[in-house]
Amino acid sequence: MAAETTSAKVKWGLLDAIVVVFALIPVLWIVSLSFKTPGTLTDGNFIPREWTWDNYKLIFQTDQFVRALMNSIGIALISTVIAVVLGTMAAYAISRLDFPGKKALVGVSLLIAMFPQVSLVSPLFNIERNLGIFDTWLGLILPYITFALPLAIYTLSAFFKQIPWDLEKAAKMDGATQGEAFRKVIAPLAAPGVFTTAILVFIFCWNDFLFAISLTSTEQSRTVPVALSFFTGASQFEDPTGAISAAAVTITIPIILFVLFFQRRIVAGLTSGAVKG
Amino acid sequence: MSVLSREKAASGAEAAPRAGLSEGKKQERRLGWLLCAPAAFVMVAVTAYPILYSIWLSLQRYDLKFPENREFIGLANYVTVLSNDYWWTAFGVTMLITVISVSVELVLGMGLALIMHRTIIGRGLVRTSALIPYGIVTVVAAFSWRYAWTPGTGYLANLFSPEGAPLTERASALAIIIFAEIWKTTPFMALLLMAGLALVPDDLLKAASMDGASWWQRFTKVMLPVMKPAILVALLFRTLDAFRIFDNIYVLSAGANETSSVSMIAYNNLMKGLNLGIGSTMSVLIFLTVAIIAFIFVKLFGTAAPGSSDDEGRR
Numbered sequence: 001m002a003a004e005t006t007s008a009k010v011k012w013g014l015l016d017a018i019v020v021v022f023a024l025i026p027v028l029w030i031v032s033l034s035f036k037t038p039g040t041l042t043d044g045n046f047i048p049r050e051w052t053w054d055n056y057k058l059i060f061q062t063d064q065f066v067r068a069l070m071n072s073i074g075i076a077l078i079s080t081v082i083a084v085v086l087g088t089m090a091a092y093a094i095s096r097l098d099f100p101g102k103k104a105l106v107g108v109s110l111l112i113a114m115f116p117q118v119s120l121v122s123p124l125f126n127i128e129r130n131l132g133i134f135d136t137w138l139g140l141i142l143p144y145i146t147f148a149l150p151l152a153i154y155t156l157s158a159f160f161k162q163i164p165w166d167l168e169k170a171a172k173m174d175g176a177t178q179g180e181a182f183r184k185v186i187a188p189l190a191a192p193g194v195f196t197t198a199i200l201v202f203i204f205c206w207n208d209f210l211f212a213i214s215l216t217s218t219e220q221s222r223t224v225p226v227a228l229s230f231f232t233g234a235s236q237f238e239d240p241t242g243a244i245s246a247a248a249v250t251i252t253i254p255i256i257l258f259v260l261f262f263q264r265r266i267v268a269g270l271t272s273g274a275v276k277g
Numbered sequence: 278m279s280v281l282s283r284e285k286a287a288s289g290a291e292a293a294p295r296a297g298l299s300e301g302k303k304q305e306r307r308l309g310w311l312l313c314a315p316a317a318f319v320m321v322a323v324t325a326y327p328i329l330y331s332i333w334l335s336l337q338r339y340d341l342k343f344p345e346n347r348e349f350i351g352l353a354n355y356v357t358v359l360s361n362d363y364w365w366t367a368f369g370v371t372m373l374i375t376v377i378s379v380s381v382e383l384v385l386g387m388g389l390a391l392i393m394h395r396t397i398i399g400r401g402l403v404r405t406s407a408l409i410p411y412g413i414v415t416v417v418a419a420f421s422w423r424y425a426w427t428p429g430t431g432y433l434a435n436l437f438s439p440e441g442a443p444l445t446e447r448a449s450a451l452a453i454i455i456f457a458e459i460w461k462t463t464p465f466m467a468l469l470l471m472a473g474l475a476l477v478p479d480d481l482l483k484a485a486s487m488d489g490a491s492w493w494q495r496f497t498k499v500m501l502p503v504m505k506p507a508i509l510v511a512l513l514f515r516t517l518d519a520f521r522i523f524d525n526i527y528v529l530s531a532g533a534n535e536t537s538s539v540s541m542i543a544y545n546n547l548m549k550g551l552n553l554g555i556g557s558t559m560s561v562l563i564f565l566t567v568a569i570i571a572f573i574f575v576k577l578f579g580t581a582a583p584g585s586s587d588d589e590g591r592r
Contacts, residue, residue: 008397015392016399023406026421026460027413029432033424044435090316098302099309105317112320114517114571118540119564122547122556123327123334146323149316207414209524214544225416229528241424248417255412263405266412270465271472 027252034245041241055246065247067219068227072251075137075223076205079144084198086145087152088190094153095160109150117147121214128215135217143211148201155200158272159193196269199258206254224251328564334557341551354558363542364559368566370451371538375519378458382515383508385459386466393467394474411464419528422457447534454536457525462518466511473507474500513574517567539563 029046034055036048043049059065094102124143128134133142163186171181212223222230228247231240259266335354339347358364393404410418425431428442443449477500485495501508523540530536532545543563547556 005397012392012396012398016396016403019389019392019403020406022460023409023464026418026425027409029425030417030421033421033430042429044429044432046432086316086319089312093309093312097305097309097312099306099313101310101313105313108317108320112324114514114567115324116517116521116540116563116567118521118523118543119331119560119567120324120327121544122553122560123331124323125547126334126553127327127330142319142323146320149320153316203412209414209416209527210540210544213527214548225414225524228416228420241430244420245424248414248420251414252417255414256409259405259408259412263401263408266408267404267468267471270411270468271475 027256030245030248030252033241034249036242038242055242056250059243059247059250062243064219064227064230065224065243068222068224069250071137071221072206072223072225075140075144075221076202078137079141079148079205080198080202082141083145083148083152083201084156084194087149087156087197087201088194090149091153091156091160095157096165106153109153112147113150113154115147117143117210121210124211125214134215135221137221139215140208140211140221140223143215144205144208148204151204152197152201155197155269155272156193159196159269160190162272163189163193192265193269196262196265199262199266200269203255203258206251328561331557331560331564334553335561337554339552339554339557341553350554354554355562358555358558358562364539364562366535367537367539367542370536371520371522371540373451374455374458374522374538375516378455378462378519379512379515381455381459382463382466383512385463386470386511389463389467390470390474394471407464407467409464410461411468413461415461415524416528418461419457419525422453422460422525423529426453444530445534447536450530450534450536454522454525454529457529458519458522461525462515466515469511469514470504470507473504473511476507477503509574509578513571516570516574520567520570521563539566 032046032048033041035051035053037050037052037054040049090105093099094106120143125134128139133139165186167185167189168181171185172178176184207225208223209225209229212226213229216222216226219227224247228244231244231247336349336351337347338350338353389407393400393407396403423444425433426443428434428438434443437443438449441449443453481499481503482495485499490498521540522538523544526532526536526538526541532538532541537545539559540563543556543559546552546559550556
């Protein structure tokens with residue numbers, strides 16, 4: 001039996017290793033590129049022969065990147081906050097209240113989750129130009145909120161359904177006011193779900209490329225993924241590979257941190273909202 | 278699922294005479310509407326209105342380079358697009374990418390889900406690693422693959438095709454695009470499947486095992502049937518997601534050598550061609566295609582949408 005568990009452990013260990021290697025190689029590769037010197041950039045070696053921080057120094061000295069980073073952070077944070085607030089309200093109503101139209105709302109969010117975003121690009125381009133919000137933060141925040149809302153509503157409703165709401169009643173019976181019951185009992189129980197949803201929504205906004213490239217035209221509101229694809233200008237960087245890699249690694253750092261610290265929550269969030277038979 | 282039963286209860290209650298609504302009930306309704314209104318408003322305003330506007334634009338000749346030529350031309354744009362090889366090539370490419378990547382992902386995703394769910398060591402490590410492709414910005418991953426396949430610079434190019442430039446040939450470029458797509462989205466598929474795996478009762482597996490069922494029999498006869506709803510939801514979501522592929526192609530091949538997806542050509546029509554009429558026509562066609570795919574899934578396989586009841590999924 002002991003031998004069997006050891007061999008089972010080895011078997012699972014090997015499978016784990018395959019997954020880890022498969023998942024990490026592209027990330028390690030771009031990290032490696034970002035540390036290569038111009039001379040060794042094209043040697044095709046997986047590990048840099050000479051290491052340098054120059055690529056990072058370079059991008060943080062260019063407005064093009066710093067501005068894009070600010071845009072990315074600002075737009076993603078604002079969209080996340082709004083989407084999570086609106087999503088929390090709707091999810092609370094869906095999981096706790098009876099009202100006609102609830103099904104319709106769930107249906108609409110589902111349709112939007114499956115909506116082909118490119119279908120919105122042409123009309124939004126024209127609408128935003130007419131409204132004067134083309135190439136502004138608001139012009140990106142609006143579609144981001146829209147497409148983040150279904151995600152937020154599903155994940156949050158799934159979390160809210162697990163909250164023992166009777167505790168609220170119990171607290172009130174014990175003499176707590178409505179506000180106290182909410183603050184001391186319900187809010188701490190709901191917070192992890194809200195937080196997890198915020199991470200998922202942030203990742204979604206941080207990741208977007210299609211809207212960002214279609215609805216912006218200048219550095220004023222370009223986000224990093226778009227700025228990356230414009231780094232080809234030889235005027236600023238002779239060979240943009242190192243700079244692009246360094247910028248790419250920079251915007252990957254928050255994702256890695258989220259994943260490292262909140263793996264359990266993210267997995268719970270993605271699986272709970274997803275499947276109900 | 279609790280919302281389901283509650284919804285059913287709600288519709289049952291509605292059948293009862295409305296006059297019987299208590300003050301509390303009315304208040305609950307009002308609160309429900311109030312809480313949902315902002316989310317519903319934003320979602321409808323940013324999607325429904327533009328798609329209707331898009332239909333209107335698609336019926337016009339509207340080229341931003343010649344705005345004075347704008348006029349209503351009925352379905353002429355649809356004739357132009359649908360009789361064009363360019364559109365059908367892109368459509369074929371998109372379908373090919375969708376079918377291959379989703380099929381491969383289903384198999385790999387199932388494997389990954391089993392590993393993440395059942396591994397006896399390093400579960401945290403394996404789940405954390407799997408989340409990285411899910412979370413990473415698609416453009417970043419695409420650049421990593423692009424440089425890996427760039428002759429001279431890349432380790433993969435030097436290893437597998439020291440002579441050629443794989444991203445500049447149609448077949449190899451498409452293969453790389455599909456591979457990049459699979460790498461990025463298999464974890465998402467696996468997570469959806471893992472949610473289904475969690476629904477498989479352990480007792481049932483043990484019982485099957487006692488009765489002498491082999492591993493394969495347990496997988497096909499016990500796990501798959503229980504997981505069927507989860508599998509269908511995962512397939513539906515990934516199919517529609519794969520169909521809108523854009524980022525990977527944009528970075529990897531820029532759509533050169535007939536590797537454009539429908540999203541790519543719709544984007545190019547707008548940004549490079551500045552042709553709103555044709556661009557909107559493509560938007561509408563893509564929207565219709567996605568609607569048809571979703572309809573097929575729901576009708577044929579009876580996919581119950583996540584978080585919704587059956588009758589909603591079938592609407």
